Amino acid sequence: MEPGKKPVLFLMTCLCLLTMLLAACGGGSSGPSSTKASDDKQTLRYPVVGDPDINTFDPALVQDTDSNFPIQAVFTGLVTLDANLQVKPQLAESYQQSDGGLTWTFKLKPNLTFSNGDKLTSEDVVYSINRTIDPATKSSVSGYLQLVKGYKDLSGGKVKTLIGTSLLAPDPQTVVIKISQPAAYFLQTLSYPTSYVVNKKLVEKYGAQWTDHVEEGGGAGPWKVEKYTHNKGLELVRNDAYYGAKPQMKRLSVIFYKDQDSMYRAFQAQQLDFTPVPSTNLEQERSTPGFKETPILTIRYIAMNYLVKPFDNIKIRQAFALAINKDLIVQSAMKNAFTPSNHVIPKGMPGYDENLTGPLGTGTQGDANKAKQVLAEGLKEAGYASVSALPPITLTFYPRNQNFKDALTAIAQMWQTTLGIKVNIDVVTRPKLLDLTTATKNNGSLQMWQAGWNADYPDPQDWLTLFFDKGQDYNQFNYGQNKMQDTSAQLDVQKKLEQADQEQDATKRMQLYNEAEQQAINDVGWLPLWQEKVQYLVRTNVQNLSLNSQQLIPPDDWSKIYITQ
Template sequence: MQGKKALRTQMFAGMLCLMTLLMAACGQSGSTGNVQKAADDQQIFKYPMSGKQDFGTLDPALVQDATDGYAIQAIFTGLVEFDAQGQVQDQLATSHTVSADGLTYTFKLKPNLTFSDGAALTAQDVAYSINRSLDPATKSAVTSYLSLLKDSDKMASGAVKTLIGDSIIVVDPSTIKLVINQPAAYFLQTLTYPTAYVVEQKLIEKYGTAWTDHLQEGGGNGPFKVQSYNHTTGLILVPNEHYYGKMPQLKRLEMPFSGDLDTTYKAYLSKQYDYTTLTAAQVPNSKNRNDFHENPTLVTRYLSLNYLAKPFDNIKVRQALALALKKELITKNVLQDSVQATNHMIPEGMYGASKNLTGPAGVTSVNGDAAKAKQLLAEGLKEEGLSSFPDVTFTYYTGNSSIKKITDAVLSQWQAVLGITMKTNAIDFDALIQAEGATTGHADPLQVWISAWQADYPDPQDWLSIYFEKGASYNNNNYGQNNSTSAAAQQAVQAKLVAADKETDVTKRAQLYNEAEQQLVNDVAWIPLYQSVNHTLINPKVQGYVDNALLIIPPDDWSKVYIAR
């Protein structure tokens, strides 16, 4: 789940299915009719962590990567969670109410909740966990998910030391109130992000920052608990006998580190794993397999330019780079027509997506305008007092062969149309996340890079505000936070995003986001490349496993998954 990453996706995905506001899952493994369940000693699901040498973190307060989040969401839960259709449902809470002014949310907890070690879980633990995520000492880069809480800004600045008793109010052991600073239609959705998940205080106090290395002692409250965690080989989970919901049928959920996607694919074919994500090159030969699945996902692949790194402080230079790309050549030649080229940031078909969006400078085509791109580059470099394009480094991440191919295609088009070249820098995905954070407020370490955004929740706030508002956790390209001649115009867009976040009228809110997105596209806040669905192979013996648009497994849905004979 921005800031997701927020949950940042490093998985390749293909052509976007038509989505409605509440996306229905389109891929399910196997059939549950007349299928006999295998013996308990065969109830093992081997789900590989492709592209990972280790988890970046298993701490819910720190997670930014989708792969880390997948493991975390099996071990921990929060007050509310998404179901498979993207609808918020009570989780640890048995019910919730909202005050008439829309500012106070009251949650009643399910009775007799415990952690995975059997210790009682109360409203005080919920308060501790949310407060801990916001505590500057925790060093979370994703506190923006909780920024709606009243006085969270004061805690971030050190003006207050805790929000417990302020906007986080423990009424009694089974009741907690959360007070926000403005009405927000998306507040419950933000609480589905792991920063609001409940962790066990005594384990953290015992082991400090190394507490997630000791999760076999407790700490979680989800459907699974940690049996073992090896930083070299991976994670093994077993059912949490203290889980408050429906118990998993699986006896082991293995998450081994499996190498890059090509290596993982080959290992799947040799029956080492039960699941693999496919690259574009693997999709055509896999479509007729009985274990092939595809499902819509809220993922946008994009390029980012650092506004503090010259010459990207110049809007004409940024627009030139965007308009020099023929995106359909990339989606056809590199990605086998398995994705949809786009100028959109917000996925088409989702609430808040504009039907009338154009590319930069009013160009409607996803294939840009080469003549206009050349003109804009010449004008932009002249304004910057440059006779030629300066030395610039393009950073991409390893673990997915498609990313290198996309990078090569982009650089080739920029060289052919604009006559510019860039050096390249290949780093692993976790290193890219760290570098993005370090780029906020600075001209380096990143200048140009490729990444993707996977939605934490299906709302335009999770696509625009979380990236481009003033001080947003993921404003790594320094939009509106620079001294360029267009900084004031960018700041006006940031103000519009704030207004959209506060707007409660659904139609007006969508219009504000539409206007802001168009301005962001004109400013080349991102260069969107394509939208995605997930292509996978899943062992036919795995029954009841459903991929959905958010790429999450709701906690209680693990009870439906089992291995057939």
Template sequence: MYDRYRQKHLQNLLPLFCLLLILTGCDLFGGGTTVHKTQLKAPPSKQTYTIPEIGLENLDLETLDPALAHDPASIRAIQMVFTGLVQLDDQLQVRPQLAQSWSVSDDGLSWTFHLKPHLKFSDGTPLTSADVAYSIDRALQPATQSTIAPIALRLLKNADDLLAGRVTTLIGSSIQTPNDQTVVLITKEKAAYFPAMLTSSCSYIVEQSLIKTYTDKWTDHLGEGGGAGPFKVQQYTHHTSIIYVPNTNYYNAKPQLQKVTTIFYHSADEAYRDYQNNQLDLTTIPTSLTVDKRHKDYYQVPQLWENYYTMNYLAKPFDNIKIRQAFALAIDKQSIADTVWKGSVIPTNHIVPQGMVGYTANLTGPDGTTKLTGNVVKAKDLLQQGLKESNLTSSTDLPAITLSYVSGVDNFDQEVAALIQQWQKVLGVTVTPDPITDYNTLLDKITATTNNSNGLQMWGLGWVAEYPDPQDWLSWQFGQGAFNNNMNYGQNTSSHAAQQQIIQKQMQDADANTTESARLQSYQKAEQDIINDVGWIPISQVTSTFLRTTSIVGITNNGENLIPPDDWAHIYRVQA
């Protein structure tokens, strides 16, 4: 049950940092804040922060090249050194970074970004619009072999032609530089969410001279330059650690921490041991341990990651909406979260996750309630209605039902067993598990289910935000012809297909709507309609659980778990 583009092991991710002037403790689920006594700031020589990266293959980062990064560890490291035209703030809102401002043309296709004055790379070299154009074009060049840029930069006009080798560059066409301080990016369609897509690390700006000098080894020389982020690399010892120090040429307020060290660990047990010995400032919690959640250094943070199940609208019996609703309402999500996941996930009825712009707090399940324990009476009634509409007399007349999922990963075998048991108990329906050990095999079968009544009947997956915008969770999953619309929402012959197509059109209009409030309202309505139609059966929102010392202050925790560059100016160590 993974994002089809990248397997984000978020249990190892670090928290975001935010602007705080006093030491605070956050009520992560209630929204409250507890103010503690002001503590004395440690002297500059003690302004250090030491954190782990756990479970890396070969105990090393996969890459420090922004165009190539797709794993969380690499992206975290890249965020220290590089930045882009825009980035997310600690509330996951798109904010200017290298860009001072931007605007979009009346036709919604031309995006003009005005750079901040006097930008420099960390070696002091001026950073201009030509560097922006080079970096974005480089990410899409076939020779770069980025797996992320074709997704995050897919809206650029002629991006497909560049990837296919039909053109040699986008510079001068969809990437324009009218002067040193201005970049114009031209998209192939109207997309109000385009700036959110530019927060991907593949859009970050790199220094061309360093790449030309060292070619494919250029990231081993980041101490000489390369990026314009808040830090630069002081020392990278492969298979051991990486040390960052402040970038003295950073365009905004400089970091207060004078050294940030990331140490590579084989296991969470090793990192936890060093945390207990005060050698780390943060650690994940080994699965073998139970830690008191009331402890002052304990955090559990909802991530932009949802696990869900879905059904093929073209395959019987799930071509009937009432049968889909019956299956959804027979599930006790709270019980699964408590017994299978031991409280490490949050049960949910949502598609758009908690902690993201566009989240609808009062969204309901298909029964019109916010209950997470199911609705047995309603589920049984809907099943009977669905059977009648399908000319069946009882649940034993249903065709054989198979549930496909990735086996052997975390607790998903146990979750599927619990679901099957609940469907049998509530609905009297037998569901056969179809465990698939190879993730790519499952994805191939899911893709082959598009427009295919003989494809998979029901399957489980997870989705992790590619960019924190409702478009990524709604239009990109359920839109007309969307790559992920493998459940065939709106592309079926049911009596509800016409209404589904109306919802698809509403989402398409929202995608292009630059009035933010109206756009979000349209997405929220679409989400409720899709939940009622059981486009997904959302089960849980994944959380990140970790310990962090109270000696480091200025911290907030959000669902992307990446550190906004400007927040470092407000993060510091206090005296013990």
């Protein structure tokens, strides 16, 4: 103790410390105190992957979870998904359908504004949707809006706009959207940021760089931008003009990190209030106050470009799939943090098929003998005398953390051991991988890569049609868009998906999706690896912070989160 302190004071100090420790232990994740901290302490430091920056801050362009987090905080649309992934009105006060489900009319909430006070009307809504579809915006994810009547005409450059035809603003409070076919999932598609409202004034003033000036009033969500520093982070402050339940916190600091390992180290150094837990540290952190685990609708998979040899042969693709023991990979490299899977549609989603198998009826442990057999058959069909005659093969991926890198390295070793095929590893940044995969559509610029998908909305269409139907933004591996022996079977899958998208009988619809999914897995359209959970730590003085199965916080749920003393 410090010189000059009296023993009685030391004893009192010890008793106070003991009381605080007991309160912290007994309170668990609810924190050491139930007393709300003062307004100047209401700051949450939250990390996302920005390597070196987030991929985009434009709702029309977003295609990754880390960019989506700040976008969801700042921008909103007609509807959103709540914590249970149910559609909930957002800018809209109400909506109704007519004309056999082909016309949707939305009534906006009164007195809506952007964060700078500019009025937000129906014209802003139709402008934003039209902007995403407009080819000048160069959105690689405009397909979320493909149900809008005339989508192909605008995206293909045949017409200049859909405003006034299928996107209507008859008065400042009314939005009318006409769609091309009845679809059970239409409202869900509007919950994705491609339909979120942006401030036309900013876009026209600054062009492609408008998100660098979004602090001037770009969004209408619960948070507004105070400062955006590229390669560092976003400083968000409470939007007191927000029409919904306002955040109790004053500030949200969204900080960019290279990967999850660096987030975890920053949390340990008291620099963050939230962090994902790397698999390596999972067991030691499970008993830590503030630890949470949420099953999420995320599948990690490997994609093979159907236009690039040797993956233009189905049996060679199947050999690569069967050579992987997913059970062993998840147990060893991923420390049992996730669940091995052969699925496209994850467990917990409508349409999940418990009876689905891997290619040739296999389980998640693979089958080394079958892998060798179909490889020999595939080599013969494709005209390769042996594996030594194969072209060089490269697996490209972004390592979210060290365990992730270990898992992909172990998979490459299984291919070497079982098939005798050396696969080179190419590690790239997140933005680089997104650019590369976008560029693979209809060409052979990328051979094989690791990717992941997290549910945008709870419908099989978001998983199957968006990836395997012809012309879809995410059909980057060119399924059905090739000239292989088995292309006709792929085209049959696409027809089945289009039929399922329009089917009004829910039972029959799910059956069609199940059949299409099994065939896509047999074709190795995807090579699924595992379904994920998110394990994370939250500071014990942060109350009510929980992620939903999209790894997001719904707009109005920010009002429940606050900092205690």
